Amino acid sequence: MTPLLEVDDLRLTVGGRDPQGQELLHGVSFTVGAGEAVGIVGESGSGKTLTIRAVAALHPPGARIDGDIRLDGRSVPAMSPRELMRMRRDDVGMVFQDPHAAINPVHRIGDFLTETYRKDGPEQRRVAAARALELLHQVRIDDPARILGCYPHELSGGMLQRVMIAAALLRGPRLLLADEPTTALDVTTQAEVAALITDLRRESGTSLIFITHDIELVGALCDRILVMYKGRIVEELTPDRLHGGKIAHPYTEALLACRPDITRRRHRLPAVPAGAFEEGWAAQ
Amino acid sequence: MAIVEHSLPRSARRQWAAVLVAGAGRLAQMALTLLAASFLIFVALQRAPGNPVDIMLGNKAGDAEAVRRLNAQYHFDQPLLVQYGHWITGLLHGDLGTSFIFREDVSSLIAARIPTTALLVAYGGLLVLVLGFVTGLVSARAGRTVDTGISVLLSVALATPTYVIAIVLITVFSLYLNWFPVFGSGDGLLGRLHHLTLPAVTLALSSSAAIARVTRAAVKDEERRDHVTTALARGLDTPTVLRRHVIRNALLPITTITGIVAAGLIAGTVIVENAFGLDGVGSLLVQAITRKDYAVVQSTSILVITAFLVVNALVDLLYGVIDPRTRDGGTR
Numbered sequence: 001m002t003p004l005l006e007v008d009d010l011r012l013t014v015g016g017r018d019p020q021g022q023e024l025l026h027g028v029s030f031t032v033g034a035g036e037a038v039g040i041v042g043e044s045g046s047g048k049t050l051t052i053r054a055v056a057a058l059h060p061p062g063a064r065i066d067g068d069i070r071l072d073g074r075s076v077p078a079m080s081p082r083e084l085m086r087m088r089r090d091d092v093g094m095v096f097q098d099p100h101a102a103i104n105p106v107h108r109i110g111d112f113l114t115e116t117y118r119k120d121g122p123e124q125r126r127v128a129a130a131r132a133l134e135l136l137h138q139v140r141i142d143d144p145a146r147i148l149g150c151y152p153h154e155l156s157g158g159m160l161q162r163v164m165i166a167a168a169l170l171r172g173p174r175l176l177l178a179d180e181p182t183t184a185l186d187v188t189t190q191a192e193v194a195a196l197i198t199d200l201r202r203e204s205g206t207s208l209i210f211i212t213h214d215i216e217l218v219g220a221l222c223d224r225i226l227v228m229y230k231g232r233i234v235e236e237l238t239p240d241r242l243h244g245g246k247i248a249h250p251y252t253e254a255l256l257a258c259r260p261d262i263t264r265r266r267h268r269l270p271a272v273p274a275g276a277f278e279e280g281w282a283a284q
Numbered sequence: 285m286a287i288v289e290h291s292l293p294r295s296a297r298r299q300w301a302a303v304l305v306a307g308a309g310r311l312a313q314m315a316l317t318l319l320a321a322s323f324l325i326f327v328a329l330q331r332a333p334g335n336p337v338d339i340m341l342g343n344k345a346g347d348a349e350a351v352r353r354l355n356a357q358y359h360f361d362q363p364l365l366v367q368y369g370h371w372i373t374g375l376l377h378g379d380l381g382t383s384f385i386f387r388e389d390v391s392s393l394i395a396a397r398i399p400t401t402a403l404l405v406a407y408g409g410l411l412v413l414v415l416g417f418v419t420g421l422v423s424a425r426a427g428r429t430v431d432t433g434i435s436v437l438l439s440v441a442l443a444t445p446t447y448v449i450a451i452v453l454i455t456v457f458s459l460y461l462n463w464f465p466v467f468g469s470g471d472g473l474l475g476r477l478h479h480l481t482l483p484a485v486t487l488a489l490s491s492s493a494a495i496a497r498v499t500r501a502a503v504k505d506e507e508r509r510d511h512v513t514t515a516l517a518r519g520l521d522t523p524t525v526l527r528r529h530v531i532r533n534a535l536l537p538i539t540t541i542t543g544i545v546a547a548g549l550i551a552g553t554v555i556v557e558n559a560f561g562l563d564g565v566g567s568l569l570v571q572a573i574t575r576k577d578y579a580v581v582q583s584t585s586i587l588v589i590t591a592f593l594v595v596n597a598l599v600d601l602l603y604g605v606i607d608p609r610t611r612d613g614g615t616r
Contacts, residue, residue, distance in 0.1 A: 058513060088519035104514075105608070106533060115520065116520060
């Protein structure tokens with residue numbers, strides 16, 4: 001059986017001063033099976049976000065894509081604008097980092113949730129409204145009927161991120177792309193939101209790509225972990241190898257060493273120096 | 285589209301009370317502004333060189349008896365504050381006084397000229413909004429060549445003084461092409477609109493350039509927002525994203541600049557009406573100032589300031605409608 005998503009030697013180049021352009025992703029390849037959860041960790045600028053945006057063809061305008069991305073065997077870069085719109089609407093859901101920035105402040109929550117049904121008939125819209133209400137229940141929002149009439153600024157970050165998750169799942173996507181969905185939230189809310197994403201996607205059998213800086217979190221949520229560094233996937237791990245497993249790449253090792261640990265007393269947490277593991281992993 | 289009607293009677297009532305209090309505060313603020321402005325204008329006019337009695341008497345200016353009589357008639361022999369008191373009492377009773385120059389009630393003098401000016405401002409305002417908004421939107425969405433071209437034109441429009449625009453338009457469209465009359469107000473609605481087209485364009489040109497610039501910047505700014513990416517990621521089509529997420533949100537800064545531009549439009553009628561020989565409120569104001577016709581200047585200024593205040597109040601009201609965050613005091 002072919003996997004749901006195949007990313008095959010993905011290269012992304014943006015125009016720079018260099019006439020050749022600047023390559024930001026250097027041949028990223030991975031697959032996500034149906035119902036599977038894959039985590040991507042790595043430092044800022046390692047290409048995590050670029051990778052999943054390219055999956056939904058939301059890479060920056062003017063960027064060139066080489067290699068292939070196939071969703072259900074269909075090439076995303078080869079899709080027409082209409083096919084692309086349909087794919088984004090029906091097959092892929094996205095959750096972003098800062099819900100207050102990612103949701104338009106001038107529309108009510110109810111309008112936001114059912115927005116993708118605006119072009120459908122009134123019957124469809126009623127169904128959508130009912131489904132929105134039900135999903136708000138599922139993301140554990142109290143008094144969802146009242147929330148539908150609220151504006152985004154009237155909700156806390158955690159609440160609004162639940163709304164975002166509900167919106168992403170409303171059309172029953174096959175793949176959920178979560179781009180640091182817990183980073184902007186406080187610690188307790190982080191855990192709740194992460195648990196919510198996992199529960200809901202398991203129930204519906206939706207595949208997940210989860211991006212984060214938090215390697216422990218990803219270990220708890222995902223079946224596989226990809227470590228990205230400087231536009232490459234440098235390591236693929238299973239959660240059990242996070243603790244005492246064999247680590248192949250020195251960056252992963254350094255990353256794991258940076259985790260705080262309550263059983264050890266240290267004066268300072270070690271940090272991974274920027275660019276420490278350049279070409280050929282020479283620094284180690 | 286509210287999906288579920290939710291009503292919270294208590295909080296709704298409290299909200300209405302808050303609106304009423306805010307409205308009353310706003311009215312008081314407007315009244316205070318008018319009072320201060322009228323006093324400033326009154327004092328400035330009194331202190332300016334020249335004497336209305338001399339102007340009224342013309343070549344009989346030396347006649348001491350006539351001067352005394354006129355001074356008494358118009359209360360010029362009394363202290364400044366008392367004179368101001370007389371005028372403001374009259375105003376509150378609906379009596380705007382009598383023009384020295386036109387020997388006519390100020391209220392009927394102004395009333396006769398309001399339609400021309402109101403039509404001119406409305407016509408110009410419409411041109412400003414349509415021209416400014418469309419130009420700005422095209423500029424923001426078009427390629428670099430078109431954008432640069434429009435930008436140059438806008439700079440020219442913004443930098444050219446109104447009276448120069450008036451002269452150029454009259455020369456080209458009235459004298460060479462003969463499409464529009466050179467001056468006068470015209471008869472009937474169509475005739476009036478025909479006569480007012482060049483003045484309205486003159487009035488609108490630099491203001492629409494301002495609106496176009498703000499529109500362009502606001503649209504470009506909104507296009508980069510995260511929520512627009514969300515809208516695209518949810519598979520909405522481009523026209524919907526543009527309408528519901530880009531333009532809808534860009535309306536906030538556009539509304540702000542519209543309020544500022546409206547003040548410019550109202551003030552601009554003074555120059556435009558003189559340039560095109562229209563007998564509106566603006567040209568009346570200029571005639572009255574040069575001849576120290578106190579009563580007319582005072583009332584006309586009050587009218588202009590009131591129009592400006594009302595426009596600004598409307599803009600603020602509109603702001604609340606457009607941006608839900610400003611509705612309850614902007615608290616999160």
